[in-house]
Amino acid sequence: MESDRPHQTGPTLEPLRRLIRGRLERLPPGLAEFILFGLKQAWACLFAGLMLGLIILTKLVWQPDWPIHRYDALFVSALAIQVTFLALKMETVEEAKVILIYHLVGTAMEIFKVHMGSWAYPEAAIIRLGGVPLFSGFMYASVGSYMARAIRIFDMRFTRYPPFWATALLAAAIYANFYLHHFLADIRIALFAATVLLFGRVRIYYTVEEKPRWMPLVVAAFFTSIFLWIAENIGTATGVWLYPGQQTWHMVPFTKLGSWYLLLYVSFVLVTIVCRPEPPDAAPARAGQA
Numbered sequence: 001m002e003s004d005r006p007h008q009t010g011p012t013l014e015p016l017r018r019l020i021r022g023r024l025e026r027l028p029p030g031l032a033e034f035i036l037f038g039l040k041q042a043w044a045c046l047f048a049g050l051m052l053g054l055i056i057l058t059k060l061v062w063q064p065d066w067p068i069h070r071y072d073a074l075f076v077s078a079l080a081i082q083v084t085f086l087a088l089k090m091e092t093v094e095e096a097k098v099i100l101i102y103h104l105v106g107t108a109m110e111i112f113k114v115h116m117g118s119w120a121y122p123e124a125a126i127i128r129l130g131g132v133p134l135f136s137g138f139m140y141a142s143v144g145s146y147m148a149r150a151i152r153i154f155d156m157r158f159t160r161y162p163p164f165w166a167t168a169l170l171a172a173a174i175y176a177n178f179y180l181h182h183f184l185a186d187i188r189i190a191l192f193a194a195t196v197l198l199f200g201r202v203r204i205y206y207t208v209e210e211k212p213r214w215m216p217l218v219v220a221a222f223f224t225s226i227f228l229w230i231a232e233n234i235g236t237a238t239g240v241w242l243y244p245g246q247q248t249w250h251m252v253p254f255t256k257l258g259s260w261y262l263l264l265y266v267s268f269v270l271v272t273i274v275c276r277p278e279p280p281d282a283a284p285a286r287a288g289q290a
Contacts, residue, residue, distance in 0.1 A: 031207075037208045044150040046090075048142035049097075050081055052231055059238035071125035075135035095148040099141040101270055106131065106140025109178060116182050119243050136241070143228070143264070147271045154206035157280040158217070162198050164272065170194055171241045171269035174262045188258060195221070195265055205280045212280065221268075225260040232256060 020039065024032040028263040042049070054077050062070045082099065085091035115118060150156065154247035174191050181188070195218060202217040233252050236242060243252070 002280060006223065007259065010282050033209050033211075041150075041151050042207065044153050045142075045146045046149070047081060047085070047145040048231075051078060051138060051142050052234060054078075055238050055240050059240075069123065071121065071123055071133035071135055074213050075125075075127045075133065075138070078135055078138040091145075092152070093147075095145060095152075097274050098144045098148045098271050099138075101273065102141040102267065103137035103200035105175070105266075105270065107137035109175075110136050110140075112179055117244065119241050121241050122239060139235070142269075143267045144271055147267055148275055151271065151275050154208065156184045156277075157205040157212075158200040158277040159280060160205045161277045161279075162202070164276075166198060167265075167269045167272065170198055171266045178259075178263075188262060191260070191262055196260070199265075220263055221264045223263055225257050228260040228264075229254075229257050232260070 011194045024036060027035070051074075055073055058070050058074060062073075068076075069246045082091070082096065086093075102254060107129065109258055110132045114132050115130070116272075121136070123133075125135075127134050170191075173187075173194070177187055177191060199221075204217050204220055205212045205214045207213070229252065237249050237250060
């Protein structure tokens with residue numbers, strides 16, 4: 001049943017949302033829930049989808065003699081999207097905080113990785129820091145944006161969730177290893193084991209319509225890393241960034257799945273700074289749930 005409270009899509013898109021819900025009510029319940037799950041997932045990854053669309057579009061149409069560099073246009077576009085989301089109440093202030101935090105954390109790692117030669121940005125840009133175009137931080141932020149929006153949209157709850165200090169230590173160790181493995185031994189195997197030990201019993205309970213469903217958190221992280229690996233292939237295929245030896249494009253190695261899997265835990269812990277995990281028996285805390 002629909003609530004009279006404001007919905008997370010914001011007042012501007014409220015007529016369209018009600019139209020879609022009206023159409024779904026005519027379908028069999030199972031099919032309607034399946035379609036609604038897909039629509040909610042699409043809404044959760046709206047910022048990431050728009051960023052990916054801009055990357056593909058600019059690759060297809062951008063000309064080298066245009067008065068603004070492609071990277072700078074991507075930065076301005078990402079900033080404009082964020083301002084629009086907030087103005088139209090399509091995004092909460094908490095989600096904007098997550099994006100800002102992740103932009104800073106991601107940009108710091110980008111500067112280091114580019115300096116170490118892990119990958120490169122081959123095109124020119126004015127809006128850059130330490131050789132890194134600042135739009136790149138928004139690519140990391142899109143991951144945090146998806147997580148924060150998904151937690152709210154699906155009213156996610158968590159069982160057997162570990163204490164925050166333990167998750168913060170794991171996230172710090174993962175983040176540090178992205179830097180230190182250039183100088184010391186790579187401990188990612190131990191970090192993989194640590195994610196299972198710490199989060200292996202955690203279940204994510206999510207609600208599409210009315211009935212709560214669940215999935216193990218580590219399984220959700222693995223499947224999400226696959227989608228990020230696919231997005232990374234799109235990023236390198238469009239020349240936004242390149243790994244060594246990719247002057248002629250080839251598929252990003254499957255080993256990058258592990259990097260994304262670990263990075264997702266850093267993302268999730270950053271999200272929980274402003275969106276603390278709640279147990280299934282907690283009262284609904286987010287106004288705007290329908």
